Amino acid sequence: MKAIQDYYAEKYSHCYGCGRNNPQGHHLKSYPDGEQTIARFTVPEQYTGGVPEHVYGGMVASLLDCHGTASAAYFAAQNEGLSLDEELGRCRFVTASLKVDFLQPTPIATELVIRASLRAVEGRKVQLEMTMSAAGSITAKAEMLAVRLQN
Amino acid sequence: MKAIQDYYAEKYSHCYGCGRNNPQGHHLKSYPDGEQTIARFTVPEQYTGGVPEHVYGGMVASLLDCHGTASAAYFAAQNEGLSLDEELGRCRFVTASLKVDFLQPTPIATELVIRASLRAVEGRKVQLEMTMSAAGSITAKAEMLAVRLQN
Numbered sequence: 001m002k003a004i005q006d007y008y009a010e011k012y013s014h015c016y017g018c019g020r021n022n023p024q025g026h027h028l029k030s031y032p033d034g035e036q037t038i039a040r041f042t043v044p045e046q047y048t049g050g051v052p053e054h055v056y057g058g059m060v061a062s063l064l065d066c067h068g069t070a071s072a073a074y075f076a077a078q079n080e081g082l083s084l085d086e087e088l089g090r091c092r093f094v095t096a097s098l099k100v101d102f103l104q105p106t107p108i109a110t111e112l113v114i115r116a117s118l119r120a121v122e123g124r125k126v127q128l129e130m131t132m133s134a135a136g137s138i139t140a141k142a143e144m145l146a147v148r149l150q151n
Numbered sequence: 152m153k154a155i156q157d158y159y160a161e162k163y164s165h166c167y168g169c170g171r172n173n174p175q176g177h178h179l180k181s182y183p184d185g186e187q188t189i190a191r192f193t194v195p196e197q198y199t200g201g202v203p204e205h206v207y208g209g210m211v212a213s214l215l216d217c218h219g220t221a222s223a224a225y226f227a228a229q230n231e232g233l234s235l236d237e238e239l240g241r242c243r244f245v246t247a248s249l250k251v252d253f254l255q256p257t258p259i260a261t262e263l264v265i266r267a268s269l270r271a272v273e274g275r276k277v278q279l280e281m282t283m284s285a286a287g288s289i290t291a292k293a294e295m296l297a298v299r300l301q302n
Contacts, residue, residue, distance in 0.1 A: 050166045056167045057212075057213070057249070059167065062209020065208040066209065098212065099249070100246075
């Protein structure tokens with residue numbers, strides 16, 4: 001199944017977090033999952049926080065940010081009755097604001113599950129909420145405001 | 152001059168964003184600067200966002216996060232009349248919450264200046280505000296709540 005990021009136009013596919021055209025990046029992949037979207041990612045050990053067994057804060061934010069902008073495109077397409085091809089052929093979503101609450105340390109070398117839910121679509125703005133979980137326990141929550149950047 | 156992060160205990164110095172014991176990381180260094188703290192960093196080209204000339208969102212959040220936790224330790228030490236050696240010998244600050252507002256794209260391969268200002272210290276909690284600037288123009292603003300983790 002094609003990930004949401006695989007629909008991004010070539011010129012928008014260089015992101016270190018999720019771009020297929022960035023050879024050194026994380027290549028995060030997000031997918032529709034019922035009413036939500038989902039991404040799974042196991043953080044390599046070099047992206048440790050202050051203590052070696054935990055993911056560093058910037059990486060937690062990065063995964064949430066890339067999953068959030070992909071999810072915003074998906075929710076906007078759903079809202080307008082467009083396919084992902086149609087939606088992402090004309091735009092990309094970028095982050096206007098991201099708030100991350102770090103609830104507990106996020107473990108390294110463990111599969112993380114990142115989920116997004118739509119809160120509201122208003123014109124070119126999409127608001128969504130996200131969670132990051134490890135072994136069924138939520139380690140971080142986030143709120144995002146994403147904005148459509150026209151092609 | 153020794154950076155704030157250079158006072159972190161060995162066991163807390165593995166962060167990909169700012170740990171001296173992480174050979175692959177960014178090694179962000181934060182310093183006192185009058186009433187504020189400051190860090191300067193030029194983002195290497197692989198950490199691009201969707202378009203190659205801009206920094207990816209996760210990297211913006213990462214630099215703000217690492218500068219923020221270092222700054223929290225510095226402001227807490229100031230508030231209690233402790234040296235950084237004394238403050239960071241007994242604790243490390245971790246992020247409870249980080250909100251980033253992305254005001255405009257942050258350029259790659261340009262020196263970024265990150266500044267933090269204290270908003271409040273209350274027990275083991277420190278609230279601060281930050282800005283990221285490129286060529287004198289603010290590209291992102293942030294609010295952080297950091298919490299002291301006792302040794």
